[in-house]
Amino acid sequence: MFQYIVRRLIWAVIMTLLVISTVFVIFFVLPGGSGRNIEGAGKCSSPIAIMMAGRNPRPALVCNIVKRLGLDKPVYVQYGRYVGNLLQGDMGYSYHSSEPVRDAIFRRLPATASLAIGASFIWLVFGVAIGIVSALRRRSFMDRASMFFALVGVSLPTFFLGLVLVFLFDGRLNIYNVASYQPITSDPVAWLKSMWLPWIVLAYVSMAVYARMVRGNLLEVMGEDYIRTARAKGLREKSVTRHALRSALTPVVTMYGLDLGILLGGAVITESIFNIPGIGSLAVDAISNQDLPTILGTTLFAGVFVIIANLVVDIAYASLDPRVRYS
């Protein structure tokens, strides 16, 4: 088990380095840039620097920026510097607001975390419960109704459902106010009031996916030979169901961990629709502002969350499935 965890950890570190390198290559070595060129800037002409320098900059200013950012240095030097800074927790400064990217991300993390944790809790509880009941009461009205509900959920894109619900609850019924986000620390009641609709929107699609998956898994497991053995030895139906759930729910752990990891990196669409100042909307803003350090920071952050989620899931899976542990 210990060896297994160490192996996973090493992989996680390698993956993180790969993510950093990829992000670095994409944003620093192949910058989209503004396409403008400054006469007389010579080798100082770097799209990033030109963009940062603002409208009609003097070549000297562009050169200054290039020097300050080290853009005239070879790629590997820039890379080394970037990684070095990163290891000290320095993700650079926003081109747009000049705020340290790290601070911007951490300031916005609570909003994203509120959204992700709340929504994922809802879909986990309801998705799994609906899936179990549907499988155990197969072909009942309850099963058919919830599978229809799930089919609708799987087919509805978040942006559509979100906009419809905003229109309905904010525009018509007036029981929800978009753009009312309050941090939980300042006013928990206002926080709850601002979060319930985004939670439902974000949770619905995944809840549908989870309900269908749990139902399918459980039905499949119920046909396994070891479930027949459990019955043959005279276990009560309750214990037989427990045996089946043990197998059917293990994959849910994997999926949940990964989904949560992805969400913690920012729920771009939901955050944008509901004006939640999270990492997702930070990234969207950064992209429209061509704010490269922020784009870099948010991408990296999201990537690292997925890697951490993978690591946690792998370890959790090993503790749940003995076959993984020993192989």
Added chain:
Amino acid sequence: MAQEVLLEVKDLHVHFPTADGLVKAVDGLNFKVLRGETFGIVGESGSGKSVTNLTALGLIKRETAQISGEILFKGQDLLKLNSEELRKVRGKELAMIFQDPFACLHPFYRVGDQLVEAILCHEKMPKKQAAERATDLLASVGIPHPKERFRDYPHQYSGGMRQRAMIAMALVHNPDLLIADEPTTALDVTVQAQIIELIEKVKTEFNIGVILITHDLGVIADVAQRVLVMYAGRGAEMGTIDEVFKSPLHPYTWGLLESIPRVDSKGTRLVPIEGSPPSLINKPAGCAFHPRCPHRFEKCDKEIPAMQDRGGGHPEACYLSIEDKKRIWAEREARRTKAAS
């Protein structure tokens, strides 16, 4: 001394309605199993061997099947019990082991815990005591280092050990009847012999009845006292091992016997049974075997022959006269031996 009748199946029918039609998996079956004997059931896949026994244990969902007839276990009709009463019999007085020990143990639970669970669902006792009993049982079915093995997961067991663990699990409450549904089919040949031997040992030690379902006639000949040959959900022939193997009376039994290799007459030609098992939805009229039977005559597709003693000394279900049967079997034997020399 008359032996106690443990299980008596009377005119059992198990039909499954499906979209394609009614599947007649078991269609009028009768047999008895006595305490202290090994009762073999042989037949091709789909002949109703497993369905019969799963029905006895109540493992066929009653909502999905039409079941009629009686399955008397120690005088009590299992088909009349409700699910909770049946659960109390299952695993306690009537235990079953299955074909594939790789799939029959839950992969996420320790083998020992699965045994403990089997103990505790019929008998209240402290967990520690149940664990000790489970360890003893593991030892008694020949698992080395039972204390360590108790804590292992099924995937750490070999196939033979898993089947041993399954047998231990079936024995936790000293059942009266053990149903072994192809217990060796999925195992290596060397391990097969050990498992069969273990089942025999268990039978003698606990003085229980064993139903051994298999399509391995060699195993049946080795350990069973009586055997039932099944075809398409019905009995074709039933008798002691000597009766059925030495003087078989049913053409299907002849076919079975000719299709297995024999060490004692090396070089004997193997004669397969022509054709394939019938559809259980549209069974041939009359004797279900008649389309494959080389000795069929007019009567065979008219009426279903009942399994009864037709003068040959043991029950069988073939319309041929006893004289014809004896003559034909003698000829077939002679032809086979001749082909060998």
